[in-house]
Amino acid sequence: MKNMLNILARRSFQASRMRNLIAVLAIMLTSILFTTVTTIGIGATESVTLTMQMLKGSRSDGDFHNMTAKQYKALEDADFIRAYGLRMPIGFLTNTSYHNIEFDVLDSVQADLTFCMPVHGSIPKAENEIVTSDTALRDLGVEPEVGATVSIAFTAHGQNYQLDMVVSGWFEATSEQLSMMWAGTAFRDAHPDIFEYTYDQDRDMAGTYYSDFIATSTVGLQENLDHWIWQMGGDPDATNSDNLSATINTITNPTLKPTTLLLGAVIIVLFILCGYLLIYNVFDIAVMQEIRRYGLYRTVGMSKRQVKKLINQQALWLSCIAIPLGLLIGYFIGKITLPYMVNMLSSSYENVAIHVNPSPVIFVGASVLTAFTILLSTKKPIRVAANIPPIEAFRYVEAATSKKTIKKSTMGTSLLGLAWSNLGRNKRRSAFIIASLALCIVLLNSVGIAADSVDIEKQVSYSIRTDFVVVNAVSKNIMKGFTRREHGLGQKVIEAINTQPGVNNASAIYKNTLDDSYITYNFPVEFTYTGTDENTGIGYAVTEGGIVFNLGDDGHPICNVYGMEEIALARMDIQEGETDAHKLYRQMENGEGVLLGVASDMGTSILNPAFDLLEVGDIISVFKDGEAIMELPVLAKAALNGDDEEIRYTTHGPFEVGKDGLFLYLPTSIYTQIYDEPAIYKYSFDVEEKQQETIHAFLENYITNVDPRLSYASAKEARQDAMTTRTMLQFVGGLIGIIFGAAGVLNLVNTIITTILARRHEFATMQSIGMTTKQLTRMMIWESVYYAVGACMVGLILSVILAFTIVKTLTGGIWFFTFHFTLVPAIIVCILLLMVAAILPVIALKIFNKGSMVEKLRVTE
Amino acid sequence: MMDIVTIQHLKKFFKDGPQIVKALDGIDLSIEKGKFTVIVGASGSGKTTLLNMIAGLYQPTEGNVIVDGVDLSQMKEEQLTVFRRRKIGFVFQGYNLIPELTIKENIIFPLALDDTRPDTAYFSNLVHLLGLCHYLDAYPYMLSGGAQQCAAIARALITKPSIVLADEPTGSFDIKTTQNVAGLLKMTAATFHQTLVVITHNLDLAQLADRIVRLQDGKIV
Numbered sequence A: 001m002k003n004m005l006n007i008l009a010r011r012s013f014q015a016s017r018m019r020n021l022i023a024v025l026a027i028m029l030t031s032i033l034f035t036t037v038t039t040i041g042i043g044a045t046e047s048v049t050l051t052m053q054m055l056k057g058s059r060s061d062g063d064f065h066n067m068t069a070k071q072y073k074a075l076e077d078a079d080f081i082r083a084y085g086l087r088m089p090i091g092f093l094t095n096t097s098y099h100n101i102e103f104d105v106l107d108s109v110q111a112d113l114t115f116c117m118p119v120h121g122s123i124p125k126a127e128n129e130i131v132t133s134d135t136a137l138r139d140l141g142v143e144p145e146v147g148a149t150v151s152i153a154f155t156a157h158g159q160n161y162q163l164d165m166v167v168s169g170w171f172e173a174t175s176e177q178l179s180m181m182w183a184g185t186a187f188r189d190a191h192p193d194i195f196e197y198t199y200d201q202d203r204d205m206a207g208t209y210y211s212d213f214i215a216t217s218t219v220g221l222q223e224n225l226d227h228w229i230w231q232m233g234g235d236p237d238a239t240n241s242d243n244l245s246a247t248i249n250t251i252t253n254p255t256l257k258p259t260t261l262l263l264g265a266v267i268i269v270l271f272i273l274c275g276y277l278l279i280y281n282v283f284d285i286a287v288m289q290e291i292r293r294y295g296l297y298r299t300v301g302m303s304k305r306q307v308k309k310l311i312n313q314q315a316l317w318l319s320c321i322a323i324p325l326g327l328l329i330g331y332f333i334g335k336i337t338l339p340y341m342v343n344m345l346s347s348s349y350e351n352v353a354i355h356v357n358p359s360p361v362i363f364v365g366a367s368v369l370t371a372f373t374i375l376l377s378t379k380k381p382i383r384v385a386a387n388i389p390p391i392e393a394f395r396y397v398e399a400a401t402s403k404k405t406i407k408k409s410t411m412g413t414s415l416l417g418l419a420w421s422n423l424g425r426n427k428r429r430s431a432f433i434i435a436s437l438a439l440c441i442v443l444l445n446s447v448g449i450a451a452d453s454v455d456i457e458k459q460v461s462y463s464i465r466t467d468f469v470v471v472n473a474v475s476k477n478i479m480k481g482f483t484r485r486e487h488g489l490g491q492k493v494i495e496a497i498n499t500q501p502g503v504n505n506a507s508a509i510y511k512n513t514l515d516d517s518y519i520t521y522n523f524p525v526e527f528t529y530t531g532t533d534e535n536t537g538i539g540y541a542v543t544e545g546g547i548v549f550n551l552g553d554d555g556h557p558i559c560n561v562y563g564m565e566e567i568a569l570a571r572m573d574i575q576e577g578e579t580d581a582h583k584l585y586r587q588m589e590n591g592e593g594v595l596l597g598v599a600s601d602m603g604t605s606i607l608n609p610a611f612d613l614l615e616v617g618d619i620i621s622v623f624k625d626g627e628a629i630m631e632l633p634v635l636a637k638a639a640l641n642g643d644d645e646e647i648r649y650t651t652h653g654p655f656e657v658g659k660d661g662l663f664l665y666l667p668t669s670i671y672t673q674i675y676d677e678p679a680i681y682k683y684s685f686d687v688e689e690k691q692q693e694t695i696h697a698f699l700e701n702y703i704t705n706v707d708p709r710l711s712y713a714s715a716k717e718a719r720q721d722a723m724t725t726r727t728m729l730q731f732v733g734g735l736i737g738i739i740f741g742a743a744g745v746l747n748l749v750n751t752i753i754t755t756i757l758a759r760r761h762e763f764a765t766m767q768s769i770g771m772t773t774k775q776l777t778r779m780m781i782w783e784s785v786y787y788a789v790g791a792c793m794v795g796l797i798l799s800v801i802l803a804f805t806i807v808k809t810l811t812g813g814i815w816f817f818t819f820h821f822t823l824v825p826a827i828i829v830c831i832l833l834l835m836v837a838a839i840l841p842v843i844a845l846k847i848f849n850k851g852s853m854v855e856k857l858r859v860t861e
Numbered sequence B: 001m002m003d004i005v006t007i008q009h010l011k012k013f014f015k016d017g018p019q020i021v022k023a024l025d026g027i028d029l030s031i032e033k034g035k036f037t038v039i040v041g042a043s044g045s046g047k048t049t050l051l052n053m054i055a056g057l058y059q060p061t062e063g064n065v066i067v068d069g070v071d072l073s074q075m076k077e078e079q080l081t082v083f084r085r086r087k088i089g090f091v092f093q094g095y096n097l098i099p100e101l102t103i104k105e106n107i108i109f110p111l112a113l114d115d116t117r118p119d120t121a122y123f124s125n126l127v128h129l130l131g132l133c134h135y136l137d138a139y140p141y142m143l144s145g146g147a148q149q150c151a152a153i154a155r156a157l158i159t160k161p162s163i164v165l166a167d168e169p170t171g172s173f174d175i176k177t178t179q180n181v182a183g184l185l186k187m188t189a190a191t192f193h194q195t196l197v198v199i200t201h202n203l204d205l206a207q208l209a210d211r212i213v214r215l216q217d218g219k220i221v
């Protein structure tokens, strides 16, 4: 007869509909909170990771470079590798016009790991088959089509090859600049001459083996890689990686920042707290209502363990209904919210691939957290229930008629006083309700302050100085940047822009590239160390403070050098020296000196002392092919923003070319005098208000139809990005605030219903001694409003305290916030709360206090 | 004859705010096995408290309660629960059936908690005697007060307890029902050789007793 306990559990479960409903809502809210946040968190992380992987061109755990055939073969026995691909580089095609196409031999594992799998058609099988992107095919003069024939040309081992290949499959290009074209191993077998290994003699990559891999475990991966390279006769510590080397893909395997972990932990604790306040109250109330029953169970011979089992069983059933519901709702809320989240991130990453799958991690994680919260919050109520002494079963007669209360009311105590004394009946519960409501107020207000503090103009002016900036798309790719002369803008686009109506303040801006390493600069800064970059082969020098300079052909720094019109220079933020832009430009045009740019802290005009290496008056010598051609004293210093370096927030190009500096700004005339083949890296201009839309449309059209290598940024886009930050904060914060608010209100509803049910008899007694229904309702309203007033007071005070401590510190730490205090969100929530608190008891009494007075008096008999 | 209950110098005080209520104030009492004892006394004289002490629901302030040779104060909570389940049948004022369970389920509930099945012959005998045959699948609310009390008696007896304790089992009944229930209690107790201790104000019931214990202000008089 073991199942008797089950029968009892099931039937009392079925009998307590109201309790079940409230408990299900409570658990559901908790699991919605967890699911929404895990969905958004995991989705955003995965989306950004995937986007970064696509930009990098690999989703592997890492890759091996420069292997010999033997070393590649040995990968088979490396047990720390679960899967690995094959890449045999050949080289770039030589018969392309604007797109860079790398031609390699890949296997399908490698193709899959590096986003090169054909979306249309199939992988190459025959020796003359290839797969590449649509953009690559169009550049080669072929429409993307399976079966099309495409001519390719390349050089390997000093010999030119010209081949006709057949397209076996193709995919949509992920990059506007570079695509992979690949053939299968059949191609290698048919052309052994191309793949002859001569790397040790002439550094020709054709014939070497590369491999992207997936590790069996990423724990201790670096050690495993180092060990393997030692075994293979390589040196993992070698700075010059001409030979065998391996690198971990830091995008797939990012190092977790402690601040991120801390923030996650704080959010989880906050949610557990919210769930705890709610679920605890539901169960606490449910147990309190059934004291007599548990006493009866105990008298009849139920043990404490059996009581616990009985309640646990019901809690389990409630969870089984509520958690899946919560997971589902939370998942959809998360999925809908995610694009907003990702949108905010897209100000730094172009074209984020939004990616959210119903990942088991989300559901398992949220379920575990919810289950943990339930266990935590039901522990005490269940213990209380089990500890109810059997004697409670007999005490009912005294308990039901609260003599004291009646006496007080007959003595004429006010309704207010009566309501107040009711609050004191269960201090812990009152505290919990007030806490959960106050939490909602504080949270919403803090988010409101944060959203209000988003300084949109600061963000716009920091990231762009004109209405429009047109660049080569490489500039917007944070993995690449403007580094080569070929990235420069042609005159064609500039002329096209100039013919547009409303364009003014335009200036072409020139910049040096890695191809201009014959021009170098010497200046009074001491270097303590020089070396050669293992990946690029470019020499560099480091100052004592760790500032790095790339070195040109003659061993002097290349620097980042810009040439521009006066109108562009005047937009810069000149801080020291000749601050009159007009005078400065004149002096510079006369060859009297140069404007030195110094990196500033984001959103400020304060020159970052770490990069502030020269004084006004210091002399910079210009060298051409190793010969001094000019002397340029520093005339002034300007605080730089992203727009001065490259575009918006991206500064990858200058970093590749000059590394940390110097940043030199010259008039166009002087710049073109120094550099033989000056390249224009961007064209920046303002547009009359009325014509803004026209120019947007013009640029979109131009990029799509005339020159797909171009891209642009606009002040409008910058403003939208900044607005998105604010909207996103409001949206996500508001969402969480609303869930917290719902939790608080549910708590309040639960308490009011319980009070009414538990005191039906008492109410009847009061009514029998002359209290009208109206008075009764008013008493309940007072009671409910007391909670709300308590919550509002606590919430408002905490909101103010939190605003000037945590919120101020947090927003102060991020450059695009300007702390702006407000209590409006809190006040709005308070008003809403007071209204809800006043209406709830009226509805609840209507529903639950039905039936005649006589019936109610009989309830306990 | 053997004493199944021995009470020595028993005191039980309650705190009621600042006051101390001496519910039981020095009780010495022995109850013989198989006998029918009635406890009478004015309201507040300590009757219920005494009965609860025998059931082990309260710890004594002073003195001992020995039931079936075991001192209750020496037992732990869970031991007491099992002791109650197996040795004591409880019938209390108001019928206190579990509303979600049928009459049959209510009756066998104490056994089910112990993971044992009822002795079918005993069960049908009991049900027959108490006139519950037709109500076994009904829920408590469908029954009259008298029938519900009969079910409560059946539940108290199903474990074949050595002692049956009843606190005003006929409290709210009319005369006829009272007589029936009282008669039934005595009869079943006699049939199954049980010791019966009953609190009552009802003189008819008291007259059936082997012995009457009279309480006043927590003392036997």
Ligand SMILES: Nc1ncnc2c1ncn2[C@@H]1O[C@H](COP(=O)(O)OP(=O)(O)OP(=O)(O)O)[C@@H](O)[C@H]1O
Binding pocket: B014, B015, B016, B021, B022, B023, B041, B042, B043, B044, B045, B046, B047, B048, B049, B050
């Ligand atoms: N749990 C308790 N806490 C405080 N006082 C108690 C408690 N139980 C009983 N009392 C007090 O002890 C005294 C004896 O109570 P008891 O219930 O034993 O009397 P009774 O004889 O059963 O009365 P009645 O005939 O009214 O049922 C009373 O004054 C009662 O108020």
Ligand SMILES: [Mg+2]
Binding pocket: B047, B048, B049
């Ligand atoms: Mg009593």
